[in-house]
Amino acid sequence: MASPKQQIIIDGGSGIRILSDRLMSGTFGSGRGPFHIFMTHFHWDHIIGLPFFTPHFLPGVQIHYYAVQSDIENLIKGVFRKPYFPVEFKSLPAKIFFHVLEPRKPFVLKDMTITPYKLDHPDECWGYKIESEGKAYSHCVDTEGTRVSREELAGDLPLYQGVDLMYFDAQYTFQDLAEKANWGHSAAQIGLDLAFRESIKQVLFTHHDPGASTQQIQDLKGQTLEYYNWRLEHAKDCNETIPEVKWDFAHEGLEVKL
Ligand SMILES: [Zn+2]
Ligand SMILES: [Zn+2]
Incomplete structure (x- = not known):
């Protein structure tokens, strides 16, 4: 057995x-x-x-x-x-x-390897990359995503590379993000940009605002879809190829099989 x-x-x-x-x-x-x-x-x-x-x-x-x-x-x-x-x-x-745990050092539990990487949050916060049987899950909550370039991310870049599913902080709209600098939460567009660049296969957006209604989250989803389509069209216009990324907004009780 x-x-x-x-x-x-x-x-x-x-x-x-x-x-x-x-x-x-x-x-x-x-x-x-x-x-x-x-x-x-x-x-x-x-x-x-x-x-x-x-x-x-x-x-x-x-x-x-x-x-x-x-x-x-x-x-x-x-x-x-x-x-x-x-x-x-x-x-x-x-x-x-x-x-x-030691920062950025893999920790093995039976068939699972868990590695902590630093996120961008007002109090120290560590995301996890979890690898098992050739699949990788990346837990990026809570984070503002202030470091996005490969240079800025440096030692924390592996959190976003070779990832099958990323769980990413998208509490705010992209417009809110500018007003809420240093609040420690991000927007879906930041997560999508990372996913396109690093070929992350699937993204789930989460950490919805505690005061958000279902309608407000649907609106965020609509804005994210507009941005997603714009990125794909823009890439086509520029003769660039960018990978397709599967994405959605998470909800309570959601189960995902990798
Ligand atoms: Zn939180
Ligand atoms: Zn927090």
């Missing part, structure tokens, strides 16, 4: 509670772990779901936390602290381990 594939979780926003429900009800994997949670950074929207990840309360279950940030242990322990949360970290029944 083939051994089960390695699974990892990135960050612990509100979505991790839904994942937790699915794990516990047996509709997705097993609730027995071990679980491997890779943290990009520690802004509220990336940690707020962690106390509601049920495996923390199961005796004997192993949970491994990983981050480049060397104070990961204190940062996670701080989430389980009174009066923010009634159960203190030391009372959690699960066995919890902390691992500090």
Whole structure:
């Protein structure tokens, strides 16, 4: 029998509670772990779901936390602290381990290789390139995408190269981006430009504005399509060939097979 594939979780926003429900009800994997949670950074929207990840309360279950940030242990322990949360970290029944990752150095978990690369965000934030069985996924959230040229990206360029699927921050419209410099989020056009240049096969845009309605996200999608078509036409006019890029805006519960 083939051994089960390695699974990892990135960050612990509100979505991790839904994942937790699915794990516990047996509709997705097993609730027995071990679980491997890779943290990009520690802004509220990336940690707020962690106390509601049920495996923390199961005796004997192993949970491994990983981050480049060397104070990961204190940062996670701080989430389980009174009066923010009634159960203190030391009372959690699960066995919890902390691992500090080295920047840009591959980390191997069974059939998976995970490499952290730096993103452009006001507090230190690390994206991940995850490679397994010849496919590569690139997690680029949260990022403003202020460094785009190959020279500027330098050691972080591999995050965008040889990628089958990139998950990219597109909170703002391209017009908003100028007004919201240093807010740490990007626009779909920046992600598409990277995808065209580096031949990224597929892009999912995410980190929608918390206040955005479905209509506003549809509007962003419309603007992105206009830009996409313009890039293809412009390339044709200039006799340039640019690769076709499959892209969409992500939504909760979306599953993608590579
Ligand atoms: Zn953030
Ligand atoms: Zn965020």
